[in-house]
Amino acid sequence: MTDQMTRAQAAGGREREALNETLEDYTLRFAPRSYRKWSTAVVATSALGGIAYLADFSIGANIGMAHGTGNALWGIALFATVIIATGIPLAVYAARYNLDLDLITRGSGFGYYGSVVTNLIFASFTFIFFATEGSIMAQGLQLGLSIPLPIGYLVSTLIVLPLVIYGMKALAKLQVWTTPLWLIMMVGPLVYLLVAHPDAVGDFFAFSGVDADGAPRGEGVSLAGIMLCAGVCLSLIAQIAEQIDYLRFMPPKTPDNTRRWWTAVLVAGPGWVVFGAIKQIVGLFLAVYLIGHIADGAGIANQPVHQFVVTYEEFMPPWAAMTLAVILVVISQIKINVTNAYSGSLAWTNSFTRVTKTYPGRLVFVVVNLGIALVLMESNMFSFLNELLNFYANCGIAWIVVVATDIVVNKWLLKISPTAPEFRRGMLYAVNPVGFVSVIVAAGTSIAVFFGAFGDGVAPYSPLVAAALAFVLPPILAIATGGRYYLRRTDDGIDLPMYDEHGNPSDVKLLCCVTGVEFERPDMLASASPAPDGSTQYISSLALACDKTGKHVLPPQPQR
Structure with missing residues (x-):
């Protein structure tokens, strides 16, 4: 005793x-093997269920309305390329070693305490996008049920709380059972619109953007325009961390399941961006349709609930269209925001426990994350969404590219960084300058560029600055330090x-x-x-x- x-x-x-x-x-x-009892298909479906969010529709509409279809499509293509290139090594490491991205980050150039800074970057991602999705749901509740926006924000926050409490077991069931309904409600109306209005495709490609009053902008394709579009989209780069929060529960890879294992990892890991890019394009397509067919359409064209109400009304009564649009918005918001709340709680808890050596419980930080998101919603963050995402992209890109570079270049090519990931206290140095310094310099410089410190003409290229520095600095610092700060112990x-x-x-x-x-x-x-x-x-x-x-x-x- x-x-x-x-x-x-x-x-x-x-x-x-x-x-x-x-x-x-x-x-x-x-995540121990004794807990990982799901098949590769269930894990992949659960991970992809989290990308049902409607923010992509708003992002696609916003960048297209601001810069035209040409710039938006090239920006989306650039965004997808970067996501795939950085997402593959991260997803493979997570699924192979059953670790979340914070644990991977610790041993990929940051150190035991150094990765706390990236945890804060990720936590910011989760509450920013929780607030974005919650705002979209509140818009749906206001339109369909006349619920005032402030109350709608509160409802959209509280509705996910009981669902996120029980972790992966509950989330897997939610995502698997709701995904088929979500796909039917989203894809069906779009197919009808394309068949009934084939001329809408031509209008879409000819669209050159509109100003705040709905007047045509006439902006042509330019590198600056492409980068401004890509910058907004690249704010989603940290989504791979949420995919990894599911992929860490992949079953062991064996000769019997190799093909299924790789398919699940690639589709549910970096593959999320294919679905995300499609949704952004569809969001812009629906926005262009609203602008061309609805009076004052430019004022509501970036709101997904209006996009789907108008589309549904093409083939059903208004009351039914409104009902289905609200249901779609609610399902989509719940599917992604349980993931945002879940992943945010992991990030906050990890940081707090490491710094204080006190474990308060994950549920404490579920409430903290939801509280921050609610404040953002009540502050009407949806009205300055583009600016917020453009700013955040600099931090997210710096983190993800640094970790991916350490894995691909420093681990696999230069063999300076230990190949197997290490996350345990005592095995790692407190701070490794390879990743820590790289992310601070890359994020700090790109933010300075974003705010015009090097001239307004360079400002649109801040995402490129973040990515370039995050790619170049880790190998340089690893070589300069001889890799001595990766492991405090090898035994x-x-x-x-x-x-x-x-x-x-x-x-x-x-x-x-x-x-x-x-x-x-x-x-x-x-x-x-x-x-x-x-x-x-x-x-x-x-x-x-x-x-x-x-x-x-x-x-x-x-x-x-």
Whole structure:
């Protein structure tokens, strides 16, 4: 009994809450094989269900109305290319090693505490897009049910709370069961519109944008226009982190499921951008249709609920069109915002626990994230959405490109960065300048460019500046530092293989000396404090993250 009490006290009494798999969903750690029971198809469908958001329709409409169809299409193409190039290595690492993007980031040039800055970038992404989707839902509730926008914002926030509490198990069911209905309601009306109004296609390609009063802008295709469009779209680059929050639950890759495994990872990882780009194009197409067929259409053309109401009214009574449009908006908002709230809670909890060594519970930060999003909605962020997304894109691009570059260049090509990801406390340095400095310089410089520090003519190219610096700096800094700040230790003190014969994380279990619970091998380290009999005892990464005394942290190994 005394030994059990000592263990509970050493754990600070909070780690046990994180062991509640139903609620906490492996917030701070590797997703063990014992929990990953879903098929590749279920994981992929769940991940893709989260991209049902309608913000793409608004983004496509906004950039097209501001800069014309030509610039918008080229900007969307550039956006998709960057997403695919950076998303493949991140998705493969997450699915192969069953880690979220924060854990991958730690060992990809940032260090144990250095990745906190990227967690804040990701948390910002989740509440910005939660607020965007919540605003769209509130617009639907106002149009269909005459609910005032401020109340609609509150409803769209509270409706996801009970759904996001139970983590991956609940989210997988929600996404799988609602996706077929969502596809029918979204694709069907568009097909009808194309068949009934083939001339709309020509109007779409000839569209050159409109100003605030709905007057034609006549803007031609230009590099500046393309980059301004791409900058808004690239604010979505951090969406890969939300895809990874599902992909980390992929089953082990074996010779029997290799084809299915790769298909699921590529389609549900970087493949999300194909669906996102299509939605952006469709959003612009519907906006052009509204502008050409509805009086004062320019004032509502960027609002998805109006886009679908007008489309539905082509082949059904107004009351039915309104009903279906509101249902579509609500389903879409719930599908994406449960993911935004879920992923945001992981990001906030990870950062808070690492810095304070106290685990408050993931549900605390579900509420925090929703609260920030609600404030943004009540501030009418939808009215300055383009400017906000353009600004955010600089930070998101810097983070994602730095991590992808470290994996592809520093790990696979230069062999400076350790190939296998490392995330555990004591194994990593607090801060690795390779990634940390790169993201600060890339984001800071591109933001300065965005605000005109180098002239208004250069400002539209801030996303290019962020991407270029984030690609060039990590190899330079890795070579300059000799890679010495990647690993504080190479030996975790456990004489058992980390991976099985197929290269998957081992499912061998070891007992944690702090919590008294068994964890799988990749989640464990030897404790610096031996057992009373002098033998080696083991500690989980979860318990080690909350060890305020530091007595279990292994000492650094001498540099060679």
